[in-house]
Each structure stands twice: as C-alpha cells, then as structure tokens.
Amino acid sequence: MGGKAALFLVLGFSMIMLVVGNNFTSLTNRSLDNFTKYYKDTQAYNIAVSGANMAANQIFWDRSYSGGYSNVSFSGGTLTVTVSNNTSSTGTISQAGKTLVCHRGTTLSLPNGAVAAHLAHGDVLGACGGTAYDATLATIVSEGTFMNVTKTVIVVLQPSSFAKFGNYYSSISALPATGDTFHGPFHTNGRLDTWGTPVFLGKVTTRNGLRALGSPPNPQFLGGYQSGVDIPLNFDTTNMRSNADVIFRNTANQTRGVNVRLYFNANGTVTYQTQNEGSSSWTAAQTTALTTLAPNGVLYADKGNIYTKGTVNGALTIVANKNGRNGYGNVYQEDQLQYAANPINGYSDDMLGIIATENIRIQDNANTRRKSIITQASMFAMNGNIRPEDGLITQNFLGDWHILGGLIASTTGVTATYSGSTPVRGLRFNHRYDNRFLLNVPPSFPQTKNFEVVSWYE
Amino acid sequence: MGFSTLLDILGSSLIGGILLMILFSVQDTTVKNTYNYGGELIVQQNLVEVVQLLEHDFKKIGYCKDWTQIPDPSVSIISADTSSIRFLTDHNDDGIVDTLRYYLGPTSALTATPNPRDRMLYRVINSQTPGGSNLGVTRFRLKYFNALGAELSFPITNPGQIYTMEININIESTIAYNNEFSTIYWRQIRLAARNLRNR
Numbered sequence: 230m231g232g233k234a235a236l237f238l239v240l241g242f243s244m245i246m247l248v249v250g251n252n253f254t255s256l257t258n259r260s261l262d263n264f265t266k267y268y269k270d271t272q273a274y275n276i277a278v279s280g281a282n283m284a285a286n287q288i289f290w291d292r293s294y295s296g297g298y299s300n301v302s303f304s305g306g307t308l309t310v311t312v313s314n315n316t317s318s319t320g321t322i323s324q325a326g327k328t329l330v331c332h333r334g335t336t337l338s339l340p341n342g343a344v345a346a347h348l349a350h351g352d353v354l355g356a357c358g359g360t361a362y363d364a365t366l367a368t369i370v371s372e373g374t375f376m377n378v379t380k381t382v383i384v385v386l387q388p389s390s391f392a393k394f395g396n397y398y399s400s401i402s403a404l405p406a407t408g409d410t411f412h413g414p415f416h417t418n419g420r421l422d423t424w425g426t427p428v429f430l431g432k433v434t435t436r437n438g439l440r441a442l443g444s445p446p447n448p449q450f451l452g453g454y455q456s457g458v459d460i461p462l463n464f465d466t467t468n469m470r471s472n473a474d475v476i477f478r479n480t481a482n483q484t485r486g487v488n489v490r491l492y493f494n495a496n497g498t499v500t501y502q503t504q505n506e507g508s509s510s511w512t513a514a515q516t517t518a519l520t521t522l523a524p525n526g527v528l529y530a531d532k533g534n535i536y537t538k539g540t541v542n543g544a545l546t547i548v549a550n551k552n553g554r555n556g557y558g559n560v561y562q563e564d565q566l567q568y569a570a571n572p573i574n575g576y577s578d579d580m581l582g583i584i585a586t587e588n589i590r591i592q593d594n595a596n597t598r599r600k601s602i603i604t605q606a607s608m609f610a611m612n613g614n615i616r617p618e619d620g621l622i623t624q625n626f627l628g629d630w631h632i633l634g635g636l637i638a639s640t641t642g643v644t645a646t647y648s649g650s651t652p653v654r655g656l657r658f659n660h661r662y663d664n665r666f667l668l669n670v671p672p673s674f675p676q677t678k679n680f681e682v683v684s685w686y687e
Numbered sequence: 688m689g690f691s692t693l694l695d696i697l698g699s700s701l702i703g704g705i706l707l708m709i710l711f712s713v714q715d716t717t718v719k720n721t722y723n724y725g726g727e728l729i730v731q732q733n734l735v736e737v738v739q740l741l742e743h744d745f746k747k748i749g750y751c752k753d754w755t756q757i758p759d760p761s762v763s764i765i766s767a768d769t770s771s772i773r774f775l776t777d778h779n780d781d782g783i784v785d786t787l788r789y790y791l792g793p794t795s796a797l798t799a800t801p802n803p804r805d806r807m808l809y810r811v812i813n814s815q816t817p818g819g820s821n822l823g824v825t826r827f828r829l830k831y832f833n834a835l836g837a838e839l840s841f842p843i844t845n846p847g848q849i850y851t852m853e854i855n856i857n858i859e860s861t862i863a864y865n866n867e868f869s870t871i872y873w874r875q876i877r878l879a880a881r882n883l884r885n886r
Contacts, residue, residue: 238706249717256724260731267735385754430847432884451847452761453884454834584876663867667758684754684781685881687746 273306273380276373278687281382284369288386288680293318295340295591306375306612311347313337314367316388318494320468320676322364331357335370337363341529367680382687386680392462392582392607392670393681395431395662397637398517399462405429406650407443413662414452415636416460423448431662434458462611462639464675469548469584472673473529474681475522479505486532488556490514491547493539495569506532519543526672532557536592537583538564542604546582546671558587558612564596567605573633581634582604582671588613589638591630593620601628603658605668607635609675622655630656634663672682714846722864730869733822736860737871741854744787744810748774749882753782753862760885764846771829778812785813792817793826800861802868825870826857832877850884851877 280298287294295314300307315322315338327338330347336356339347348354355360369384391397395413405411407425414431417556419436426441432452436459441448470476479487486506493499498566500516520543528547532554535547551558560583568579583589589610598621608615615638616622617630621648630644645655707816713757742856749763757763757775765773792807804825809817830853831839839848859868 245713249713249721252721253724256721256728260728263728263732263735267739271737431759439835449848450834451845452759453847453850455697455884583850664759668755682885684750684752685885686750686752 241294248419268314269376269378270380272304273375273378274382274687276308276375277371277380277382278373279303280310280371280373281369281384281685283311283681284312284371285386288312288314288367288369290436291318292316292320292388292678292680297416303373304375306373308373310369310371311337311339312367312369313339316367316680324364328354329356329362332370333381335368336360336362337368337370366683376431380687382685384528384682384686385684387683389460389679389681390666390674390676391609391637391677392464392666392674393540394635395660396635397460397462398641400641401641403641403643404442404508405448408650409414412660413664413666416458417464418460426442429454434460436460440468449460460677460679461639463678464611465531469527469546469673469675470529470531470550472525473526473527474525476534477503477528477530479532481505481508483532484554485544486534486554487530489528489533489535489549491528491529491535492536493519493538493541493566495542497542497569499539506557519545533616534558535560535585536563538562538566538596540567540569541579542569543583544578544672546581546584546673548584549586558585560589560601560608561592562590562597562604563592563594565603567603568633571605571633572663573661577665579605580665580669581672582674583608584611584675585609585613586611587616591621591623592615593618597621598606598624599628601631603631603633605633605663607663607671607674608632608637610638612639614638614640614642615654616644624654627652627654628656629659632658632660635666636660639673718797719864720864723869726860726863726869727871730765730823730858730860730871734856734871734873735799735813737822737824737856738875740810741856742878744776744778744789745852745854745878747776747778748880749776749885750817751775751777751782751784752780753777753877754885756769756782756784757882760883761847762879763810767829767831767843767846767849769829769841772829779861779868787812789827797821797861801863801866802859805859809826821861823858823861824854824856825859828855829853830855851879854878877878 293316295312298310300309315324324338326341326484328341328344330337330339330352332352334357367386371382376561393414394416396415397410398417401417404422404424405427408537409427415429415562416437420437422440426447428449430451431559433450433454435456438456477487477489479485488504490502491499498516498518498631500514502511502514504511530549532552533549534557535549549558549560568577570577570579583606589608591597615636644658645652749760751757763775773788775784776787788811790809794806796807797805805823808824808827811817831849832851833848834850856873859870
C-alpha cells in the first residue's frame with residue numbers, strides 16, 4: 230500500500246516536472262526561434278545589400294555593365310542580381326537586342342537571351358502595369374537568400390550631369406574658410422582643404438578626402454560628405470557637336486577661329502553675329518526666335534569665343550570649343566545675363582548652360598564696370614576657371630557677382646581684391662544654386678562618366 | 688489503535704505536509720517562472736517586432752518610388768530630437784511622399800498597466816491620429832551623427848547634417864509576477880539610411 234503511494238507520488242511529481250519542464254523548454258525554443266528569424270532576415274538582407282553594392286560597383290567602373298550575378302554562394306546564402314542598363318560605353322542609350330520584362334513589380338530591360346529564364350520564374354513580358362519606363366535609367370534588383378528567407382534590394386541609377394553641381398573643381402587653390410557658404414552639391418576631384426567652419430549646404434564629395442584646418446577645424450556639411458568619389462572633369466564634345474542646331478565657324482578659313490555674339494532678348498529671340506579671326510568687322514546682326522534657331526537647344530562655336538549678355542527666355546546651352554585653336558574656347562559675359570522668369574520667384578522654364586573648353590569671364594567693359602553683375606546659368610570651364618577679367622577684380626569699386634546656377638571648372642578663380650580676409654575691390658562672390666538642376670539640366674549639358682544612385686529601396 | 692499506528696499517522700502526516708509544502712512551493716515557483724519566462728518571450732518578440740519596424744522605416748528615410756519627388760535627399764529629415772524624429776519617406780511604395788513621425792509618449796498615458804515605466808511608441812503617418820499597441824517600450828533614445836562621425840548636440844537646428852544615427856530601445860514586460868519586470872535592451876550602433884547618401 231505504502232509502496233504504491235510512493236510510486237504514484239513519484240510518478241505524479243515526475244509528470245508535473247515534465248509538463249513544467251516542457252513548458253519552459255518550449256518558451257526557450259520559441260524565444261530562440263524569434264531571434265533566429267531575426268537573424269535569418271538580417272542575413273538575407275545583408276546578402277541582398279552586398280549584391281546590390283557589387284553590381285553598383287561594376288556599373289561605376291563600366292557604365293555599360295549589365296551582367297549581374299546568378300545564384301552565387303555568398304556568406305552562407307546565395308545572391309542573384311539582375312541589372313537593367315541600356316547605356317553603352319560611349320554613353321549612348323540603346324534598347325536594341327533587349328526586351329522589357331516586368332520582374333516582380335519592377336520593369337527591366339534585359340538582353341533577349343536572358344528573357345526565357347525570367348519568364349520561367351514568373352516574370353511577364355512588357356513594362357509593369359501603370360508605370361512609365363525610362364530607358365536612361367539603370368536598375369539593379371538584388372535578391373539575397375539565406376535559409377529560405379529572401380530579401381530584395383532595388384537600386385535605381387541615372388547618368389549624372391555636371392549641371393547638378395553647385396560647385397565643382399578639379400582642384401581647389403583657395404581654401405573654403407569660415408564665413409564661406411556653398412550652395413548645392415559640391416565636388417572636388419582632389420583633396421578638400423578647409424579652414425575653420427565653412428558651411429556646405431549641399432552634399433560634398435571629394436576624391437582624396439578632407440583636411441580640416443584652422444580653429445576650430447570644423448567644416449559644416451549640412452548635406453552630407455563622402456570621400457573616394459572620382460569624377461574627372463572631361464567630356465567628349467562630339468555628342469554635343471552632333472546635337473548642336475547651329476555650328477558657328479570661321480567662314481573664310483575653317484582652320485582659324487571665330488567670335489560669336491549671342492545677345493538674348495526677353496521675348497525669346499536671340500540676336501547673333503560673327504566675326505572671323507583676323508577680321509575687324511562683324512557680320513550683320515540677325516535676330517531669330519530661339520526655338521527656331523536652336524530647336525534642340527544647343528548653339529556651338531567651333532574654334533570660337535562667345536560673347537553674350539541679355540535675358541534668356543527658353544532653354545539653351547551655348548558651347549565655345551577651342552578645338553586646337555589658341556585663344557579660343559572662351560565665353561565672355563558682356564553685361565547682365567539673366568532669365569526672363571527668375572526661378573527663385575516661381576515657375577520658370579528658362580535655363581542656360583555655358584560651356585567653354587577654356588575659360589568663362591565677365592568682360593571688363595563699360596557695361597560691367599562699377600556695378601554688380603548677375604549671371605544666371607550653369608557654367609562649365611573645362612580647362613580653366615570662371616571669374617571676372619582682371620580689370621574688374623582690381624577696379625575701384627566693390628560690388629557683387631550674383632550667380633544663380635553652378636560653377637564647374639578646373640580650378641577656382643578669384644573675383645575680388647582682398648585686404649586680409651575682407652574684399653575691398655572687385656566683385657564679392659554671391660552664389661546660389663539653382664535647385665532645378667537636380668532634376669532638369671540645360672540641353673545636352675555634359676554628363677560625368679558615372680551613374681549616380683537616385684533611389685535605394687530595401 | 689496502538690502506539691505504532693499513531694506514530695505512523697503522525698509520521699505520514701508530517702511527510703505528507705512536507706510534500707504538500709514542496710508542492711505549493713513548486714507551484715509558486717512554476718507560476719513565477721512561467722510568468723517570467725513567458726514575459727521574457729513576449730518582451731523579446733516585442734523587441735524584434737519594434738526593431739524590424741524601425742529598421743524598415745528608418746532605412747527608407749528619403750526614399751520615394753518616384754525619386755524625382757525627393758530630388759535633394761538631404762532635406763528628408765524634417766526634425767530630430769532625443770526621442771522623436773520626423774522624416775520624408777514613401778511608406779507604402781506608391782510614389783507619393785509621406786511624412787512619418789516616431790515619438791515616445793508619456794508614462795501617464797499607460798497608467799492602467801502594472802509597469803510604471805512603459806510608454807507608447809507612436810508611429811504617425813502624415814496627419815493620422817497617433818495610435819498603436821503597447822509593446823512595453825520604456826526607452827527610445829536617438830543619437831545623431833554628422834558625415835564626419837561626430838555626434839550632433841541637441842537641439843538639432845539643421846537636420847540635414849544627420850548622416851547616421853544610433854537607436855537605443857529598452858523594452859519591459861507590461862505585467863510581471865511580483866513586479867519583477869523582464870527587461871531587454873537593443874542598440875543599433877550606426878544606422879545609415881541609404882537614400883540620404885543618394886546623388
């Protein structure tokens with residue numbers, strides 16, 4: 230009797246302990262499962278991000294890259310990366326030999342040979358419903374899988390234009406210093422040296438890093454900072470030339486240079502005339518609507534200097550190409566140069582790009598002396614700099630140079646004469662970035678060699 | 688009934704009583720441990736839920752399916768404080784920019800729970816009415832760093848400086864045995880929202 234009771238007692242306690250123990254074990258297992266799930270998700274996500282970075286890196290090295298990766302073992306899982314890219318190594322866009330495929334909600338332009346594999350895993354032909362396809366964009370779809378968990382990262386890239394910069398310099402001779410404020414994206418393809426606490430309102434990128442000097446050595450990067458970004462200042466004028474509506478040349482001898490006057494009128498016309506090198510006379514002035522003279526928006530002077538002023542009503546890029554002729558490839562601003570509708574005050578579709586293979590100058594003349602100057606344009610001086618002529622820098626007057634747009638140049642240029650750190654003569658630099666250039670740029674404005682990431686979905 | 692029988696009854700009562708006391712003690716311990724272990728599980732599950740939601744949302748700061756809607760990602764963070772942040776995003780991937788705001792409510796909003804420290808972590812999309820469920824958040828602390836890695840001091844007058852952030856979260860069980868609340872702590876050392884670096 231007593232033995233049976235003891236047995237029941239032991240069995241009863243054992244049963245209770247088993248149930249309780251099982252319950253605790255279950256709780257522990259569920260807790261572990263919870264974190265295992267988080268780990269799997271995180272690992273799959275990291276693999277997908279790695280795949281996206283690998284493909285983006287390939288595109289930065291070769292802008293025509295569209296290879297991708299298929300089921301590559303990576304970090305204990307696998308990654309599959311699909312790249313949609315219609316850009317050739319020369320920068321032209323072509324969809325020849327490619328087919329649009331809707332891949333899990335994202336429209337991709339894929340080589341014809343890769344379509345069958347995509348259809349096999351459920352993709353469908355054509356653009357995804359309700360979405361417009363932009364052939365200039367590159368898209369990376371990276372799928373990382375870890376222990377049956379798949380995460381996707383989608384990266385969209387676009388060809389990057391130099392016009393997106395508020396300031397671009399291959400190298401900087403004058404240190405950005407305390408009191409200086411730079412608007413818009415800023416890049417130098419060398420090292421950025423700063424003194425004190427200059428303020429950069431847009432994103433700053435450099436190729437060779439940053440050296441902060443002064444006290445305190447504390448530059449303010451309000452739009453972020455990134456080093457190791459290589460954007461060489463060069464462009465091929467061939468495309469621009471082929472896009473040009475009018476190519477101004479020396480009409481007597483095409484091996485010599487030509488001067489071109491382009492005076493913009495507020496009613497959307499331009500008055501132009503030319504002067505052959507060696508000649509003292511200008512051709513008769515002609516006035517034509519910009520939309521008629523330059524429907525593609527590009528006026529090009531080959532072996533030419535451009536002299537310009539006025540009020541721009543429309544979207545236009547003017548190009549002065551040296552093309553081997555010394556003394557040419559410059560743009561001179563003869564007086565105020567501004568938009569008919571100021572974009573600061575509201576909507577404006579007026580837009581000007583000034584491209585010079587050498588320098589861009591405010592000309593020293595009766596119209597520019599002893600007054601502040603307005604320039605509304607994105608200016609690009611490939612081998613030189615952008616500044617007033619010497620006479621305006623040393624004139625016995627202190628005014629402002631109001632720039633709305635961007636300055637892209639090989640080196641920085643001085644605009645005023647300083648006493649210590651205070652400008653006393655010339656033109657104080659007063660720059661404001663034209664935010665429209667983040668999305669829209671003047672016609673055929675030069676592009677950088679790289680794509681830029683515009684959207685990162687994860 | 689003899690003396691030995693009486694001794695048997697007394698002895699068995701004593702042993703039975705001891706066993707009963709052990710049983711009660713085991714039951715008490717079991718209940719306590721069940722509460723604690725169950726509470727820890729819930730706390731851990733809540734933590735993973737909160738963290739995954741935060742990571743999902745914070746990594747999409749500045750993202751919009753129609754990327755032209757946010758051409759300058761540096762303006763994506765509208766305001767940032769120690770326990771609140773408001774930013775631009777596209778939370779449902781429809782190409783329309785939304786504002787998303789996270790902030791920690793006061794302890795007085797959750798006086799009905801036994802835990803005196805728990806608070807609501809509100810997630811407000813656009814102009815929605817703040818709402819949500821109590822996941823036992825007792826601390827939600829954000830730190831921000833600029834592009835050079837220096838910590839930004841509060842108040843942050845220019846959120847465009849923010850490049851990375853540190854997220855600290857404490858979660859406790861909302862109810863507990865004998866007010867012994869389970870606590871768990873999570874820190875994301877540097878969370879970088881990719882879209883802040885675009886362009």
